[in-house]
Amino acid sequence: MTLSDTRKAASPTPQDSYVRIRSWLRDLAYGLRFAAFGGREGWIRNALTAAGVGLGVALLLIASSVPHIMDNRDRRAEARAPSQQQYYGPDGERPGEPSDTSVLWADASTEYRTDIVNGLILRADGARPKLPPGVDRMPGAGEMFASPALAELLASDEGRLLAQRMDYRMIGAIGDTGLLDPGEYFFYAGSSTLTLGDGVWRTASWGGPAAESLPYDPVLIVVITLACVVLLVPVAVFIATAARFGGDRRDRRLAALRLVGADAWTTRRIAAGEALFGSALGLTVGLAVFALARLFAGSVRVWELSAFPADVVPLPRLAAALLLAVPVTSVAVSLFALRSVVVEPLGVVRNTALRRRRFWWRPLVPLAGLLLLLNGNTFNSRDPSAEVSPFPIAAGAILTLLGITAMLPWVVEALVGRLRGGPLSWQLATRRLQLSSGAATRAVSGIMVAVAGAIALQMLFAGMHDSFNRTLFENRVWDQLNVSSEYPSKALADRMTEELGRSRGAKDVIATIRTVVSHPNRESTAGLTVGDCTALRKLAEITSCADGDTFVVHAHEDRRQNDWIDTTARKGGVVLLGDEERAAPWTLPVRSPTVLGNKNAEGWENTGVYATFGAIDVRDLASGMTLALVPLNAGVPDAPEHIRNAAAGIDPALRIWSVRMTERDARYESLQTGLLAAASATLGLIAASMLVSQIEQLRERRRLLSALVAFGTPRTVLAWSVLWQTAVPVVLGTVVAVAGGLALGAAMLALIGKEVTRWWIFLPVAGVGAGVILLVTLVSLPPLWRMMRPEGLRTE
Incomplete structure (x- = not known):
């Protein structure tokens, strides 16, 4: 036989490939059977895995429905717009x-x-x-x-x-x-x-394009992107954690299979089958939870938005990717968990050669995320029309959050490995963590992502809020309503002054007509304000005024704006009343005094040309608006509503908007409360996984615990050891999460051009993390007490 004959004989045939595929499918089927018929303990494990994966799948399905919800909203908005x-x-x-x-x-x-x-x-x-x-x-x-x-x-x-x-x-x-x-x-x-x-x-018809919407504020894009990342990344981490519930008991079952003749690759395929069953069960639960949640979509309102149940439909591509990604992730996580496990017929050996975790690559991940945020997406945050891409922001935030979770295993191993001495309960806990810290850090990783993201969001909103308040305070903000029409009218201005002034909610009324004047060559324009002397004195530093007077109003600081005004409105020269083709000419009196303007509610000065009603015939204005500034009477409850009622009596089509600090403060406060509540809910969800992991580890050590009690170890010592074993990873994880969250929050504020104003905003979230430690410990005490009975030493 020649060498070529040997190669030809060794090459696989189609029959061999068929046998191999059939063998793989058989091993997967065995895994599915073991997961489905594993007794009471198996079903408890499956129920926990299904609950964890199902909740994550439901949240991701809801998130993937947002594009469809917004698309249907836009269609209905266009359908009811005038053609x-x-x-x-x-x-x-x-x-x-x-x-x-x-x-x-x-x-x-x-x-x-x-x-x-x-x-x-x-x-x-x-x-x-x-x-x-x-x-x-x-x-x-x-x-x-x-x-x-x-x-x-x-x-x-x-x-x-x-x-x-x-x-x-x-x-x-x-x-x-x-x-x-x-x-x-x-x-x-x-x-x-x-x-x-x-x-x-x-x-003559309905269904034309809706009113053209303004471009999204770049700061709003940053906030929405970060919020989506913070809400969805912990869900993905939680799904990966839930896929590993019951890993220790699964490894013992695989060892039993090795005892009856299965090889290592067979056990891995069986483990993949068990993971597939748990993920399939989780997908079923997730679809059921999603179907139930969409029925109540109309009764839940988030950010002033809700949805019809028929609109809550995931995009097909996103849904298909999700339904495929969950089982693939579950199988990948299960096989990844077996990489450091040697399953032998007589037992399971983990990390036979204890190898220290490598540090060099771990800080590079969050640093890359922060650099991507700071340098990869610069824009002018003060320009509402500035273009900003959400993808670099999302990528930077995801890298930062995932990089924080990569740091925790090394931090726990490095610090716990140096702990020596202390009370007996402390020694038991630290020794357990030194031998196997992976399970504890996996459960804590979800908490870290949620805590870090919540801290970053709260820092971002706090910085925006404090910056807004500081600007309003410096600009002497009025708590006021602005009432306006789309046309100039002296009669309407007089009626606003009279009827709005009689309203209980009004402290004062400043009614004027606003338009522009243009240079005869139409190369420049300046503002034009027409009103009576009483109103004009409140808008500018005017000492002497009579009907028929005109003024040129300059800003206090912006000299370039003043030069622009003087170029457009030359005293003694002709200007056009408006910037339209049919704008009427008008001569600005040469004796018009120059005065300085006062800052308004928004913090800017209304400069340009001021004229009394006797100086300009309002009927000559081709365009403009009638505007009433109405400072509110703070002593009257619902003062804005009384003013709006009075404005509706004048003309229901009047436009009303407000510049109010109190409502903005209340909204920011409610937003911070909502963020803390969402973080607490996420921590509670992950606390359930920590509890499952804790009880599973206690069951693994049932014989050891019973032996310790039999040798005279007090039960309180063992209870304290459980507390320390839970507390140490959570405390270290919280410290890492706080550092990462503060760094991410500072980077996001730098991205939008704001300063960090509250470095201690992480304390409430960290307090919730401490509560998780206490909760997990208290709930795990009853099963701990049962496992420490002498009956735990019995064996067959």
Whole structure:
């Protein structure tokens, strides 16, 4: 026989490949059977694994449904927007002729306390008007369709002030097709006096593009990206941890299989089959939890958003990737756990040659994440239109969080290995950790990710909050409402001054008309403010004023802005009242004094040209707005609502917005409370895995514990040893997590151009981690007491 004949004979045949694949499938089937029919202990282990994996899968399925939820919201927003192709207005190219199907509409959105109430006022031009989605007829004068959430609010004592503002007769509810989400406050009201003009438009159909949205603030992108990473990374870590529940008992079963003739590769395939069963059970539980949770999607509101159950559908690609990744991850984690385990017929040997963990690569992972955050995604955080990519931010945050978990095993091994002496309970705990610290650090790793992420988020929000408050304090912020229209009107300004001034919630009213003046060559513009002397004196440092006077108002600090104003508005020169083609010319009086402006609520000075009503005929203004600044009366409860009610009595289409510190403080406080609650819930979930791991280790040492008691070791000593064994990894993990969370938070604040203001914000989260230690120890004491009975020494 030649050498080539030997190679040909040794080459595998298709029959050999078939036998090998059949053998592999048989081993996987054995693993599935062992996992399914492993008795009471096996089912307890499977139940814990299914619960852990199932909760993680449900959360990831909900997260993968967010794109579908937002896409359906956008579609419904477009469906109820007036068609842009038939979007007629008083200043449009077409005259807006009425037809049998056209509808007049005006935006009547408002606010109520901290909630936004959107709505339109409608009037049909003909007998067959095009109906907006969600209603079956056009509301008549004084009638209203409301969303179910708004109708419930109006009928309650909580919405009493809002009901006074929206004095319409309820004739029905808006259907789901006309709402963005179940919790939205939205209405359609009818009017018989609505006429085409300023602020009122005509449309012949619905379903055009929604109003163009402003680009996302780069700071908001950073916050949302970090929040998603912090919420999802601990879930992934928890799934990997749950896949290793019952690992010690599984290794003993594999040793028994080696005793009856199975080889090492067979035991690994059987272990993969057991992992597949647990992950499949977890996927089933996760799908069931997701199906149940989506039924209550409309009753849960996060960041002012909720969803219809029909919208909570995972993207097919993301769902398929998730359903495939969970079993693959479970098998990979199980096989990875066996890399340092030698399963022999007479037992299991772990780490026969105790090898110290390598340190050099561990700090490189979080450092790479921090460098990616600081240098890989620079942008101007003060420019709302600045482009920022979320992917480098997410990658940097993930590397930082995962790098923190890579540091813990080395830290625990390095410190515990140097511990010597102490009470007997301390020695028992430290010796146990010296021999096997892997199980303890695996359970703590999930806590570390959750704690570090929560600290980073709280630092980020605290820095943003304190920076905002400092800016408002330096700029002498007023607690005020701004009421405006989309057109200039002296009559409206006078009415605002009178009727808003009579409101209980108003301390003062400053009503003016705002527009611009342009240089004759249209190369530059400056602001124009028209009002009476009383209002103008409150906006600028004007000492002498009479009707017919004009002023040029400069800023205190920005000299370049002042040069721009003087270039546009030359005293004695001609300017254009507006920047449109039909802007009327006007001569700025040469004797107009130059004065300095006062800072407004937003912290900037309203500079440019000031004119009294006697100096400019408002009818010559081609465009502009009528604006009333209304400082609130802090001594009146619900002062903003009284002002909004008065504004609705003037014109329901008036736009109202606020600059208020108290509401912002309350929202930041509630946000911090929510972050702490979410971190506590995550820690509680991971505490369950720690408890399972702790009880499993106690069961493994049942004979040893019974022997110690039989030799006279007090049970309290063993109980204290369990406490130290739990506390040491958690304390070390908390220290590492706090350091990593502070570093990540500081990096995120540096990314958005803010300063760290609260270094001690980690204390509440660290306190929750200490509570986890106590909880796990207390719950593990009853099984510990049962395992220390003399019966534990019996054997067969």
